[in-house]
Amino acid sequence: xxxxxxxxxxxxxxxxxxxxxxxxxxxxxxxxxxxxxxxxxxxxxxxxxxxxxxxxxxxxxxxxxxxxxxxxxxxxxxxxxxxxxxxxxxxxxxxxxxxxxxxxxxxxxxxxxxxxxxxxxxxxxxxxxxxxxxxxxxxxxxxxxxxxxxxxxxxxxxxxxxxxxxxxxxxxxxxxxxxxxxxxxxxxxxxxxxxxxxxxxxxxxxxxxxxxxxxxxxxxxxxxxxxxxxxxxxxxxxxxxxxxxxxxxxxxxxxxxxxxxxxxxxxxxxx
Amino acid sequence: xxxxxxxxxxxxxxxxxxxxxxxxxxxxxxxxxxxxxxxxxxxxxxxxxxxxxxxxxxxxxxxxxxxxxxxxxxxxxxxxxxxxxxxxxxxxxxxxxxxxxxxxxxxxxxxxxxxxxxxxxxxxxxxxxxxxxxxxxxxxxxxxxxxxxxxxxxxxxxxxxxxxxxxxxxxxxxxxxxxxxxxxxxxxxxxxxxxxxxxxxxxxxxxxxxxxxxxxxxxxxxxxxxxxxxxxxxxxxxxxxxxxxxxxxxxxxxxxxxxxxxxxxxxxxxxxxxxxxxxxxxxxxxxxxxxxxxxxxxxxxxxxxxxxxxxxxxxxxxxxxxxxxxx
Numbered sequence: 001x002x003x004x005x006x007x008x009x010x011x012x013x014x015x016x017x018x019x020x021x022x023x024x025x026x027x028x029x030x031x032x033x034x035x036x037x038x039x040x041x042x043x044x045x046x047x048x049x050x051x052x053x054x055x056x057x058x059x060x061x062x063x064x065x066x067x068x069x070x071x072x073x074x075x076x077x078x079x080x081x082x083x084x085x086x087x088x089x090x091x092x093x094x095x096x097x098x099x100x101x102x103x104x105x106x107x108x109x110x111x112x113x114x115x116x117x118x119x120x121x122x123x124x125x126x127x128x129x130x131x132x133x134x135x136x137x138x139x140x141x142x143x144x145x146x147x148x149x150x151x152x153x154x155x156x157x158x159x160x161x162x163x164x165x166x167x168x169x170x171x172x173x174x175x176x177x178x179x180x181x182x183x184x185x186x187x188x189x190x191x192x193x194x195x196x197x198x199x200x201x202x203x204x205x206x207x208x209x210x211x212x213x214x215x216x217x218x219x220x221x222x223x224x225x226x227x228x229x230x231x232x233x234x235x236x237x238x239x240x241x242x243x244x245x246x247x248x249x250x251x252x253x254x255x256x257x258x259x260x261x262x263x264x265x266x267x268x269x270x271x
Numbered sequence: 272x273x274x275x276x277x278x279x280x281x282x283x284x285x286x287x288x289x290x291x292x293x294x295x296x297x298x299x300x301x302x303x304x305x306x307x308x309x310x311x312x313x314x315x316x317x318x319x320x321x322x323x324x325x326x327x328x329x330x331x332x333x334x335x336x337x338x339x340x341x342x343x344x345x346x347x348x349x350x351x352x353x354x355x356x357x358x359x360x361x362x363x364x365x366x367x368x369x370x371x372x373x374x375x376x377x378x379x380x381x382x383x384x385x386x387x388x389x390x391x392x393x394x395x396x397x398x399x400x401x402x403x404x405x406x407x408x409x410x411x412x413x414x415x416x417x418x419x420x421x422x423x424x425x426x427x428x429x430x431x432x433x434x435x436x437x438x439x440x441x442x443x444x445x446x447x448x449x450x451x452x453x454x455x456x457x458x459x460x461x462x463x464x465x466x467x468x469x470x471x472x473x474x475x476x477x478x479x480x481x482x483x484x485x486x487x488x489x490x491x492x493x494x495x496x497x498x499x500x501x502x503x504x505x506x507x508x509x510x511x512x513x514x515x516x517x518x519x520x521x522x523x524x525x526x527x528x529x530x531x532x533x534x535x536x537x538x539x540x541x542x543x544x545x546x547x548x549x550x551x552x553x554x555x556x557x558x559x560x561x562x563x564x565x566x567x568x569x570x571x572x573x574x575x576x577x578x579x580x581x582x583x584x585x586x587x588x589x590x591x592x593x594x595x596x597x598x
Contacts (some may be wrong), residue, residue: 007331052433092349105289106289108286109289109290109293111528112286112290112528112567112570112574113290113528113570113573114528114531114532114535114569114570114573115528115532116532116533116535116536117295117531117532117535117550117565117566117569118566119419120535120550120551120554121297121298121554121562121566122301124299124554124555124557125297125298126301126302127558157419197414201414201416204416204418204419205416205417205418205536208418208536209535209536209539209551223414224419224422228422231422231425231426231430232426232430235426238419238422238423238426240418242416242422242423245416245419246411246414246415246416246419249413249414249416250410250411250414253410253413253414254410257410
């Protein structure tokens, strides 16, 4: 259990450091092109650790800078969905009644919609850029979190400490955010960690369809997307970005699952 | 039961209206419009021709008025005409729907037939080699970008080994071969798309059926069944499995939105002539009526699937009385 958590966190930290210190780690300018025949589509070598792409750009450098984009999309998108999901879930669970009914209907509507299609539509119409991608992934992925927080609030609001706070005349918002919310955060941490991985996957899928972060800015998804046309003779363009996405998502899931097991020992081994 | 079914069916209508409203407004408020995409850079198309186009399709009116018009026609299943080729949206979608349904139904079947046995065996031999291998495999499966998997499949099984066709559904030579051969050819074309589409679902459902099965195996009725000397096979497959299946049915229904979302990616990758690809192309061309049509139909399919799984759940579990439950 501990090793899984440690392993996941280590990889995340390494990737985050890579993203932060990208200019010092990357061996080349990620956007520098070299169209001469001898430097295009070169296999991995000492000079180009992961080879070069169809425009002669160094894939390793692009991957390092891509970590910046992919991780920040993951974190910021989840930050947005965390804000919406926690707020609506808390309000819904705390007040119940009509407020709850309206919010839950809305959640159901969002849930039954093929989310990816909605994201594709909005991105296509707003224009694909990194901010739009983050925001749209964020505002379409909060429903799970909302249900989770609501369920926690439904049980917590009947507890004595909540009644005590209300009897003392503490305002509703303060009861919700200072008294109840801290006690409801356990499952939220788990869900958020898992969501970061999911958001990275969505970004890469969008980039793959040409609706994600746009070139020349590198993201793991668009490196992969550009590389797919050369899969026949330049396997490194497809293999490495895919592996990076896989490892990143795997690490977040490892951490999320370990957190879940730690918070709720009853579930351990049942998965 | 009848009352419950009717109530659930009627609930689909407001859901569709809600979703179509959100979508319609988002789409029309967003910058960019069909005329600028189709004719924006074409010097032969004058400004007046563009405003004429907008006028014909009512794009110059307020969004809410446009939505009201759309909604009124929607009740007669009239989604308008495509901006691209002028064909009615409904006939465009209907011509693509069979391919999508074929792919989805096959994937659904594969998910069920593969994930359930994995889950049962893992639960029965809990902690064994198979269980541990599957746990790792499922974990990787969750994190695997499915479109990347699709690419690797295309590359290794399609190009390198030449085992399966990598794109399309019905090739040009299909008209020259007989019925059985044609069906076989269709199945052969289905292999890779179904594999890619079903992969995520298999990972999720096998995990879920494992924990559901473990839960059922720990119940007293399983102890009773064993105590009265039933064979282990009967205990597992009849007593435990029947109870474990209930939550699994619900989860099957909930995999539908994911499957339909996936169709937009996988149909594009595998050049599958389905609704997902139609939707993708429509988005890229600002073809509002087709986008709306695809969105509404795919949402409807999702809702229908969830509804059916609810009904299956009720049918499978005699303890459930929906009339008394608030839905």
